[in-house]
Amino acid sequence: xxxxxFSGFGGQGIxxxxxxxxxxxxxxxxxxxxxxxxxxxxxxxxxxxxxxIISDNRVLYPYCTVPGVLIALSQEAFDLYEPGLGDGGIxxxxxxxxxxxxxxxxxxxxxxxxxxxxxxxxxxxxxxxxVLGFFSAVTGACSADAMKKALPGLVPDRFLSKNIAAFDKGxxxxxxxxxxxxxxxxx
Amino acid sequence: MNDVVRTIDDATFRKQNPMAEFLRMERMPHIWCPGxxxxxxxxxxxxxxxxxxxxxxxxxxxxxxxxxxxxxxxVKFDSLHTTHGRAIPVATGLKLAxxxxxxxxxxxxxxxxxxxxxxxxxxARRNMDLLVICVNNFTYGMTGGQMTPxxxxxxxxxxxxxxxxxxxxxxxFLADAAGAxxxxxxxxxNARNITDSIAxxxxxxxxxxxxxxxxxxxxxxxxxxxxxxxxxxxxxHDDADIEHGADTRNVGIDYQxxxxxxxxxxRQKPTYLEAVNxxxxxxxxxxxxxxxxxxxxxKAEEDAKKAxxxxxxxxxxxxxxxxxxx
Amino acid sequence: xxxxxxxxxxxxxxxxxxxxxxxRFFAGYPITPSTEIAEVLxxxxxxxxxxxxxxxxxxxSIGAVIGASLAGAKALTATSGPGFSLxxxxxxxxxxxxxxxxxxxxxxxxxxxxxxxLTAQQDMMQARWGSHGDYRIIxxxxxxxxxCFDLAVEAFNLSETYRVPVFIMTDETVGHMHEKVVIPxxxxxxxxxxxxxxxxxxxxxxxxxxxxxxxxMVKAGDGYRFHITGLTHDERGYPxxxxxxxxxxxxxxxxxxxxxxxxxxxxxEDGIDGADVVVISYGITSRIAIRAVQDARKAGLxxxxxxxxxxxxxxxxxxxxxxxxxxxxxxxxxxxxxIVLEVxxxxxxxxxxxxxxxxxxxxxxxxxILTAIKxxxx
Numbered sequence: 001x002x003x004x005x006f007s008g009f010g011g012q013g014i015x016x017x018x019x020x021x022x023x024x025x026x027x028x029x030x031x032x033x034x035x036x037x038x039x040x041x042x043x044x045x046x047x048x049x050x051x052x053i054i055s056d057n058r059v060l061y062p063y064c065t066v067p068g069v070l071i072a073l074s075q076e077a078f079d080l081y082e083p084g085l086g087d088g089g090i091x092x093x094x095x096x097x098x099x100x101x102x103x104x105x106x107x108x109x110x111x112x113x114x115x116x117x118x119x120x121x122x123x124x125x126x127x128x129x130x131v132l133g134f135f136s137a138v139t140g141a142c143s144a145d146a147m148k149k150a151l152p153g154l155v156p157d158r159f160l161s162k163n164i165a166a167f168d169k170g171x172x173x174x175x176x177x178x179x180x181x182x183x184x185x186x187x
Numbered sequence: 188m189n190d191v192v193r194t195i196d197d198a199t200f201r202k203q204n205p206m207a208e209f210l211r212m213e214r215m216p217h218i219w220c221p222g223x224x225x226x227x228x229x230x231x232x233x234x235x236x237x238x239x240x241x242x243x244x245x246x247x248x249x250x251x252x253x254x255x256x257x258x259x260x261x262v263k264f265d266s267l268h269t270t271h272g273r274a275i276p277v278a279t280g281l282k283l284a285x286x287x288x289x290x291x292x293x294x295x296x297x298x299x300x301x302x303x304x305x306x307x308x309x310x311a312r313r314n315m316d317l318l319v320i321c322v323n324n325f326t327y328g329m330t331g332g333q334m335t336p337x338x339x340x341x342x343x344x345x346x347x348x349x350x351x352x353x354x355x356x357x358x359x360f361l362a363d364a365a366g367a368x369x370x371x372x373x374x375x376x377n378a379r380n381i382t383d384s385i386a387x388x389x390x391x392x393x394x395x396x397x398x399x400x401x402x403x404x405x406x407x408x409x410x411x412x413x414x415x416x417x418x419x420x421x422x423x424h425d426d427a428d429i430e431h432g433a434d435t436r437n438v439g440i441d442y443q444x445x446x447x448x449x450x451x452x453x454r455q456k457p458t459y460l461e462a463v464n465x466x467x468x469x470x471x472x473x474x475x476x477x478x479x480x481x482x483x484x485x486k487a488e489e490d491a492k493k494a495x496x497x498x499x500x501x502x503x504x505x506x507x508x509x510x511x512x513x
Numbered sequence: 514x515x516x517x518x519x520x521x522x523x524x525x526x527x528x529x530x531x532x533x534x535x536x537r538f539f540a541g542y543p544i545t546p547s548t549e550i551a552e553v554l555x556x557x558x559x560x561x562x563x564x565x566x567x568x569x570x571x572x573x574s575i576g577a578v579i580g581a582s583l584a585g586a587k588a589l590t591a592t593s594g595p596g597f598s599l600x601x602x603x604x605x606x607x608x609x610x611x612x613x614x615x616x617x618x619x620x621x622x623x624x625x626x627x628x629x630x631l632t633a634q635q636d637m638m639q640a641r642w643g644s645h646g647d648y649r650i651i652x653x654x655x656x657x658x659x660x661c662f663d664l665a666v667e668a669f670n671l672s673e674t675y676r677v678p679v680f681i682m683t684d685e686t687v688g689h690m691h692e693k694v695v696i697p698x699x700x701x702x703x704x705x706x707x708x709x710x711x712x713x714x715x716x717x718x719x720x721x722x723x724x725x726x727x728x729x730m731v732k733a734g735d736g737y738r739f740h741i742t743g744l745t746h747d748e749r750g751y752p753x754x755x756x757x758x759x760x761x762x763x764x765x766x767x768x769x770x771x772x773x774x775x776x777x778x779x780x781x782e783d784g785i786d787g788a789d790v791v792v793i794s795y796g797i798t799s800r801i802a803i804r805a806v807q808d809a810r811k812a813g814l815x816x817x818x819x820x821x822x823x824x825x826x827x828x829x830x831x832x833x834x835x836x837x838x839x840x841x842x843x844x845x846x847x848x849x850x851x852i853v854l855e856v857x858x859x860x861x862x863x864x865x866x867x868x869x870x871x872x873x874x875x876x877x878x879x880x881x882i883l884t885a886i887k888x889x890x891x
Contacts, residue, residue, distance in 0.1 A: 019691065023520040026693035035520070035691040060800045061879065062690050211857070214751060244736035249580070260740060260752060265733040267583065268604050269576065270740035276540075276573035280580025285734045288584065306576075308570040360871065365684050415777050467559055478564055 001078050002054040002141045007081050007096075008073030010048045013128030017071070018050035020132060021142050025054050028146035033128040042177025047076050054141055064090040069129060069139055070107075072098055073114075082107075092135055094127070110138050110177060117169045125167035129155070133167035144171055202461030207235035208243075211263050218257060222416025224375035224401020225255055225322050229262065230290075231378055232320065235385035244287045251280040251303060254328040254403075255295035256320075275310045278317050288458055289318070296323040297335040300356055309364035310357065313459040314393040320385065321358060321396070324403035332406030339442035344409045355491075357439040359375030359451050362396040369395035370435065370452035374423035375402065377448060384450065393458040400427075400446055413443070450507065517696050519647050523548035523687040524591075526658040526694045527617055528557060528840050529817055530665025531589050533702050536615070537563030540577035542596060547619035548686040550591035550715045553851030570575075571596035575603040578614045581815035582607075583741060585707070585732035587669055591617035594636055595626065603670030605644030606679050606743045608766060611676035611720065611727070618680055619688040622687045622849075633873035634796055634847040640680050641825050647769035651777060652680040652825035655798040658692045664822070670705035672761070675769055675853045676727045682824065684847070686797045686876060698776065710737075718748040724768030741766035768826060774826045781820040784810075788817030789840045790889040795821040795830075797876055798845050805882035814890050824852060832859035841889030845882050847873055865889050 002023070008014045018035045025033035037050040047155040051067075053059045072078040072093045078100060085091060085107055093100060095111035108126050118127040136144050148164055155163045195203070201212035210233070217380065236292055237247065243264060252271035259266040260265050271279045273291045275476050282290045292299075299307055310317060319467040326344055334344035336356045340412075362370045368462035369391045371384045381399055388395035388470050403417030422443065431449040436508070438447040457465060460479050467475045515641075528550050530741045531539075538834040539558060549550050551567065558565040563586075568574040571792050574590045579589040592600065597618045607614050620636050622628025640652045655661045664681055665777070672679040710717050710729040719739050728748075731737040735821040740750040747753040770777065785791060794802040799820040809816045817839075823827065832855075836842075841864050844853040853868040860866055869878050 019520065022691055027518055033520070033692065036686070036689065059692075060804045061876075062686060062797070062800070063876070178720055211751075244738070247733050260742060266740045267580070267733075268740070268840055270577075271600055272741055273576040273603060275577025277580035277583075278564070278569065279568075279573075279586045280577030280582070281733055282580075283566060283577070283582035284581035284586035284588070285732065288734050292665050305569050311574070319556060328576050343734065372770070380692065400624070429626055463564075476562060477558070478559070478562070 001056070001065045002052075002069065002139070004051070004052045004054070004069040004071070004141065005049060005064055005067040005081055006071045007047070007049040007118065008071075010046060010059075012048070012073050012119065013071065014048045015050045016154060017128050017132050017135075018052045020147060020154050021135075023050055023154065024146035024150035025141050027125045029057055029143055033057050036062050047080065048076070051076065051186065069135070069141070073131065074129070075099065090130065090139055092138060094131070096106045108137075110134070110174075112170065112173060112177075113141035117173070118166055121166040121169055123160050126159075126163055129163045129166035130170035133170025134173075134174040134177075135170075136167075138173045138178045147148060188479065201468055206230070206233055209213065209236065209263055210261055210311050213512055217261055219254060220403075220405045222402060222404035222419070223325070223328075223484045224324065224399065224403075224416075227375045227378055228320065228322050228381060228399050229258055229400065231381035232262075232293075232385055234382040235389060238382070238386045239389045241289060242376070243390060247278075247281055247290065248291050248293055249274045250293045250294075251298035252329070253295040253298045254324075255293055256298060256329075258293035258501060272298055273306065274298065275303060275317065275319070279310060279315055283317075283479070285318075290316070292317055292319040294319065294321055295328070295336040296321060296325065296358070297327045297333075298359060300497055302335045308365040310362065311362050311367040311394045311396070314368055314462070315365055316394070316458045316460060317509055318338065318385070318388050318391075318395045319397070321398045322396050322401050322403045323358065324407055326403050326407040330402050332403070332410055337440075339440055339444075341442045342407070344407070345410070351394035355440070357435070358398045359396070359438050360435040362394075362502070363435040364454050366394065367396045367452060368393035368456055369400075369450075371396075371450040372398040372400070372438065372446075373448050374400040374446060375418050376427065380429075380448070384463040391453075400440070400448075437470070485491055516720075517547070517698070518659050519694055519696070520691050521658055521694050522549065522689050523655065523658040523661040524619065524689065525553050526661035527655075527665045527681060527683065527688075528553035530662035531615065531669065531695060531705075531745050532557060532561055532563070533662070533696065533699070534587065534659050534666040534669035535704055535706070536587040536589050537561065538586040538667060539563070539565050540568045540574040540579065540581070540583040540588070540592065541590045541592065543650040544567055544571070544593045544596045544673055545594045546624060546688050547596075547617065548593045549688070550617055550619070552629065556860060558579065571599040572603065575607070575614075575616070577601040579603060579607050579610075579612050580615075582612050582614050583733050587613070587615075587673070588613040588668075589617065589655055591619065593619050593621050594623045594633075595701070597636055597639060601639070601643040604648055604650070605648060607678045608644065608648040608650060609646075609762070610741045611766075612678075612741075613669075613676050614678050614682050615665070615672055615673040617665075618682050620682060620684040620727060626850075628874050630685065631874040632797065632847060632876060634682075634684055635873055637848065637851045637853070639683065639847070640682055641715060648766045650678050650680060650825060651675070651823065652682050653822060654682045654824050655687060655822075656736075656796050656799050656820070657687065658690060658694045659685065660822075662694050662696065666702055666704065670703070672728070673705050673866045675773070675777075676730070677770065680825075682796055695744055719750045720746065720748050722748070722765040724765050724782045727769055735835060746748075770826050774828070776827055776832075777823060778828050779817075781822060783818040783833070784815075785817035785819065787815055789815045790819050790886050791817040791819055791835060791839055791845045792845070792882065792886065793819045793821065793852070794845050796822050796854065798847055800876045801879055802882050803843055805879040808879065808883050809886045814886060816886055816890075821852070827852075827855050827859075828853075829859050832856055833861070836860035836863040840891075841867060843867045843869060843882065843885045843889050845869035845871070845877050846887070847871045847876065
């Protein structure tokens, strides 16, 4: 079972990341996924977080208890949620936006210059897809194939290929960084 | 029942009554007091329906609570006696689920403009296809003569025993400002005018509003020492002046003051459903199936299609068609 | 057409379920956390020949739903606590006039404006007793987006069958939770159509007060010239203001539901036989409770689970029977203890009844439920 928290600030596509992963898992990877999000005034701009539980069986408790993966795309999100990340968990962060503090050995840290990669792929709006590709490679929680299948309907049709390119960029970087976690490999 | 003094028996009387076609005769006698004006308005309504030639099966009457709220229970149409103030929302749902219906709301001043005031202005704003007839007797009759939003300043009511110190609504002004497409006012003395007005409004699309000033002899008249129903008729005769097209800003009613009557507003603009259909047809295009087409309309459209006429012109029409309301 | 398998939130699933059930009219007013239902239906209903209208308030919304239903449409509205409170008078009217309609209440923390964005199950008693007078309604509680879809269909079926307002009592968590929802092909969804009057027009009576059967209906505009009122009425729908008729009408409103509890009520059970403790829960809380039950079973305790899919009418008989056999009930709810009152009433002191309340805002920590299970097993 995976407990994953996506976090950042409004407008970064945080919720979209969780939706794509949730759809990929539950429709194309044959597992169960439950996605929830912070909602209400606090979800308009400012800090933003979304939670995804992945399981081989039906998910009962819909929220993270002790997240095993944290994706932090803002300093605020890191400061807020990193302490809650379980020991030995995976921390993925945008290295130009987050300066991690605290015990570097407590969790596995995976920095990525996602915004720069996205700009290279055409537009910084694709940052979240770069991160998703990276997430997929680093954690193996969800196959790259399923992720790509999940994209139509969740990203604008006319930007589909660019989103896939951004995803691939992040994925390749992730494979290189983590010493190759095969696509789709279960933990 | 003393049959001796009757020339015809009760059952025959009910059957042969000229109103039998329009009223649920088995529910007579009604509960309204002698001298009350509600009955006159119902009679005018029945006459107007007769004049209009509308299919009576396609007319629905919706009322709220109160003396006027009882109208729905007496008229022989599909009739809904709803909760206090909510006649208009229920009428709205009825109309939208079956646009073929001509939906008429019968409501008193308290029901329509106090507890139901919000619905009144919003139905007018939307130009919802409803005919709203307000029997305004300046008081809550059913509960014993309390002040309403139309009670003139200084008038006595059971909850203003020292005289009313609030400003009243001028209902034609309210309806006009909120967007009604037809607004008229009469007194219950003007039976013919009420009939004509209702008959005309029945041919109009959109939100039509007719206010009828009526006496509440038991409560308002008596509490203000204004005499009986006949005295009220005298007052209307002396002080009600017809002024068609009057600026609705100037038709407020002071206590026992002049009453301006007439047709104040008669404008054509798309109804709610026409606006819905026009908009969706523009946005969605040919794939959009117009909502609420009546069976005759559907047939006409098919015929037109067969004849090779561009059927989309129908969707672009934004003017009221006074011919076809059934 | 909606895709057959999708990742959607509970609110969207309710909307799709309503459409699948044949609902073609929605009137509503924006309120967190139910608004997505209105948003989805504002987009979807025009695509299926239905109509969406945003009314001026919740009172108008339920009014329009009642009007639409009487014109023959399957109609619904959706709201949350404050709007649900506003609708109560007309819910009583729909009960009295026996107008089929469906009301979705996506529960949030109260009282008053309370916790608009946070979850709760605080309207359960209001659903039951919210309007004045004696009457019965049906309330269903989904625990997932899939069940939001399924129960929306069932809600309309029950509403049409019994001519009664049916509530879907969901909550912020389920409403906003995304999960896979499978939408079956239309021909595999069982849809109950209204029981339309078929005999001669003269014989039509909008009501009967047998306590069991539900009178057939007609549509406004079909030439029956029917009358409907919220006053106590006779078979013709005409006011009949006597104590005798009052008794007849109220008894019917109650009996048509109570005498059919077995047909209406759905309860999911697991491990009840031989259990020492039974956990009774509904909606999102039942998922949390299962986790606690799994832990308790690992610790060797004999724990059964009852999940109330239908909360109203309440499964009284089941509770009465169980009460004599077990050590105790544990009732977790995201409120200060509402359905637990029913459990206490029905168990009549024969076993322990432990309420695990949470005053709204968050789902339980499974540990709290586990502690109560251990307490009940003592």
